[in-house]
Amino acid sequence: MSDDLHNSFLLEGPIDWPEVDAALEGLRLVQDHSSAWLRYRLLDCQDQSLRTSGRVLLDYDGALLLLSDSDAPRVQPAAPQGTFPADLPEGPVRALTHKMFPLRCFLIFATGSLQKVALRVVDDETKTQLRVECVTFDGDGTKGRLSLVTLSPLRGYTRAPQRVRAALRGAGATRGSAARIFAALAPEVAPYVSKPQTDFRQAETAFDVAVQTIANYIRVARENEAGVIADLDSEFLHDYRVALRKVRSVLSLFKDVFGIVQTAEMKAAFADLMAPTGRLRDLDVYLMEQDDYFALLPSSLHPGLRLMFETFAAERDSAHAGLAKHLKSRAYQDQITALAAQFDHPGGFVRGEAGAQPAAAYARKLIWKRYRRICKIASGIDETTPDAEVHALRIACKKFRYLVEFFAPLFAGKSAKRVIKRMKVLQDNLGAFNDYSVQQETLLAFVAQSPALRGARGIEAAQSIGALIAILDQRQRDERARVMENFTRFNSAGTRAHIHAICQAKGAQA
Amino acid sequence: MKIIACYSNKGGVGKTATAVNLAYAFAKNGARTLLCDLDPQGASGFYFRVKPSAKLQEAQFFEDVARFTRAIRASDYDNLDILPANLTFRDFDVFLSRMKNSRSRLKKALKSVKREYDVIVLDCPPNISALSEAVFKAADHVVVPVIPTTLSERTFDQLVAFFRARGLKTGKLAPFFSMVQGRKTLHCETMARMRKSHKNLFLGCEVPFSTDVEKMGVHREPALRYAESRPAGRAYLELFKAVNARR
Numbered sequence A: 001m002s003d004d005l006h007n008s009f010l011l012e013g014p015i016d017w018p019e020v021d022a023a024l025e026g027l028r029l030v031q032d033h034s035s036a037w038l039r040y041r042l043l044d045c046q047d048q049s050l051r052t053s054g055r056v057l058l059d060y061d062g063a064l065l066l067l068s069d070s071d072a073p074r075v076q077p078a079a080p081q082g083t084f085p086a087d088l089p090e091g092p093v094r095a096l097t098h099k100m101f102p103l104r105c106f107l108i109f110a111t112g113s114l115q116k117v118a119l120r121v122v123d124d125e126t127k128t129q130l131r132v133e134c135v136t137f138d139g140d141g142t143k144g145r146l147s148l149v150t151l152s153p154l155r156g157y158t159r160a161p162q163r164v165r166a167a168l169r170g171a172g173a174t175r176g177s178a179a180r181i182f183a184a185l186a187p188e189v190a191p192y193v194s195k196p197q198t199d200f201r202q203a204e205t206a207f208d209v210a211v212q213t214i215a216n217y218i219r220v221a222r223e224n225e226a227g228v229i230a231d232l233d234s235e236f237l238h239d240y241r242v243a244l245r246k247v248r249s250v251l252s253l254f255k256d257v258f259g260i261v262q263t264a265e266m267k268a269a270f271a272d273l274m275a276p277t278g279r280l281r282d283l284d285v286y287l288m289e290q291d292d293y294f295a296l297l298p299s300s301l302h303p304g305l306r307l308m309f310e311t312f313a314a315e316r317d318s319a320h321a322g323l324a325k326h327l328k329s330r331a332y333q334d335q336i337t338a339l340a341a342q343f344d345h346p347g348g349f350v351r352g353e354a355g356a357q358p359a360a361a362y363a364r365k366l367i368w369k370r371y372r373r374i375c376k377i378a379s380g381i382d383e384t385t386p387d388a389e390v391h392a393l394r395i396a397c398k399k400f401r402y403l404v405e406f407f408a409p410l411f412a413g414k415s416a417k418r419v420i421k422r423m424k425v426l427q428d429n430l431g432a433f434n435d436y437s438v439q440q441e442t443l444l445a446f447v448a449q450s451p452a453l454r455g456a457r458g459i460e461a462a463q464s465i466g467a468l469i470a471i472l473d474q475r476q477r478d479e480r481a482r483v484m485e486n487f488t489r490f491n492s493a494g495t496r497a498h499i500h501a502i503c504q505a506k507g508a509q510a
Numbered sequence B: 001m002k003i004i005a006c007y008s009n010k011g012g013v014g015k016t017a018t019a020v021n022l023a024y025a026f027a028k029n030g031a032r033t034l035l036c037d038l039d040p041q042g043a044s045g046f047y048f049r050v051k052p053s054a055k056l057q058e059a060q061f062f063e064d065v066a067r068f069t070r071a072i073r074a075s076d077y078d079n080l081d082i083l084p085a086n087l088t089f090r091d092f093d094v095f096l097s098r099m100k101n102s103r104s105r106l107k108k109a110l111k112s113v114k115r116e117y118d119v120i121v122l123d124c125p126p127n128i129s130a131l132s133e134a135v136f137k138a139a140d141h142v143v144v145p146v147i148p149t150t151l152s153e154r155t156f157d158q159l160v161a162f163f164r165a166r167g168l169k170t171g172k173l174a175p176f177f178s179m180v181q182g183r184k185t186l187h188c189e190t191m192a193r194m195r196k197s198h199k200n201l202f203l204g205c206e207v208p209f210s211t212d213v214e215k216m217g218v219h220r221e222p223a224l225r226y227a228e229s230r231p232a233g234r235a236y237l238e239l240f241k242a243v244n245a246r247r
């Protein structure tokens, strides 16, 4: 009954209202008012989280209009300035987007002009039986116009909506949906895929899988370059790095798929691509967690902390400028283009011994091997083991998860997804353990090296950082204390059964 | 949820005009409102251009919750729905006698739509009968338009006596003076006398005799739509505020 997009219709071109009116039999259509042509912008974040969740966000006339496949439309004032959900004034769109993507900025996916017309279907006594709103979009880049008609049925009146629906269908209109509106307004914009799935119909051997997976992730990395350069939000760099990390993990996990020398060369090439990004990401993380840090320390220690963050902020500016320059440079562009070309046309690779193995059998073997490795490391961990072993477990888990992810489409049902899900708590635990340890190291390095830490302010900052390190150390130990418990919970009979199902399926070890 | 009955044991005193404007005022104030046209003549439905429902032909419509809710129609205004009268159900007394055996049925039927509405306004036909008694029981407030004439004075006294005789709470009664002609000394004297004899019972507002109200039949809209700032419109707003303020 409500006005979600199920009551809306899309038509390429204008609606012939006299024709709709003629089909109403005893009822008639009256037009109440029509707006001027207004400029609109179609908004979403880089991940297209709104599009993926069945929503469309339009910014026009100083307001944000959120249409949804499953909810009534939401309206709220637009942001006077700023591009993040947090920059929006309080309202339903802010609440939703801030929850969905607090770190991402809004991007403009399409622009144009729109006009709104309000109509009603009335009976012979001019009683309203149906409200109709028609929005006509005239996109800047698109050729024809697009009409979006939304019916708001009134309680007790079913005939009018039935007839209008039939008339609209007769005119060629089809059910509206967020996906279709987005596609019509921004026809050039492909849906964003952050975890491209390998198409195993095209990838029969281990070699094929490796090549396709790497090619996909190079593409993801490249899609994020512009956002890093323009410094739109921190997640462009994050996604860029994750994509490259996945490329590198394919190179190291898929043993003997490529020739030994070539593997080494590529590993080095991708390591080189990642190297200049690390510092900026670290600084981003610190600056994002600024509030948490302040919350950890009593306010008497805040001035010292402030000095540290000022230094970080300044360093971040120059780190970003440096990275942007690098990404725009001829040398970088040439290199990544060449790498991408190499994987798009894999004929030139030397194949390693394992390259010709059937993908599925190879996957099972690898996943099983990685799983055994996790179990082996975990079995050696108790309260006395050095932290290095816990780090080793973290890395092994991560590699295992990447492998399961890469090959997920190969396995029947949802077993791959289930395994990944069961690992989440353990991985979050290990991730936090690692973060606390890295943070301590960085803080120590900052105290040891930063030229900012001089004079009275410097001593104050060193004291604050000392207190912070003590807290982080305690937290790291808390995380560590939970690792074994989380591992045992992960490695339950259920999980083992899933992994068995994946690895020992019929025809495995062929 | 509040149930407000517009009732009088006398005909033509402005019950329908009151129900229509009260319901509209509640809806405009943001309350989800249902106006039930209990008068077989269907006058309040007429003012909202809502046609009488063909679906209410059977006598036991209040017993059939599904049919009851299906008959509801949206008005042209936000938050305001109408349950139109059933014109074909002429023999109202048959309906009333059925109600007699199960007095709480009406209340039950109203309860069945409880979750959807904040306010239910009943436009009642002029009777003291089984239905009226059911209405009195169901209603939280019984708004009674009283034309300040000697005859009305007597009928109102009868209503109060009826409430007392049946053990109904007279506190539910919310009488106000309707169709008041300030120039008539008779009106003024009657109002003064009645306010005194029924102390604190009468609401403060007085709806004047006005062509703006009569014109509702021409506009087929509540007077508050087109005469909000004129004396009659202002009086209906006062009436709304007074009723809305009651617990």
Ligand SMILES: Nc1ncnc2c1ncn2[C@@H]1O[C@H](COP(=O)(O)OP(=O)(O)OP(=O)(O)O)[C@@H](O)[C@H]1O
Binding pocket: B008, B010, B011, B012, B013, B014, B015, B016, B017, B018, B039, B043, B124, B125, B126, B178, B179, B180, B207, B208, B209, B210, B211, B213, B214, B215, B216, B232
């Ligand atoms: N304040 C008023 N000033 C002038 N005319 C009025 C006023 N209130 C109502 N009327 C007119 O008086 C007539 C009767 O009013 P209304 O239908 O509201 O009374 P009612 O009590 O519902 O009547 P019934 O008993 O027939 O249901 C209508 O024509 C209406 O336009």
Ligand SMILES: [Mg+2]
Binding pocket: B015, B016, B017, B039, B043, B123, B124, B125
């Ligand atoms: Mg009436």
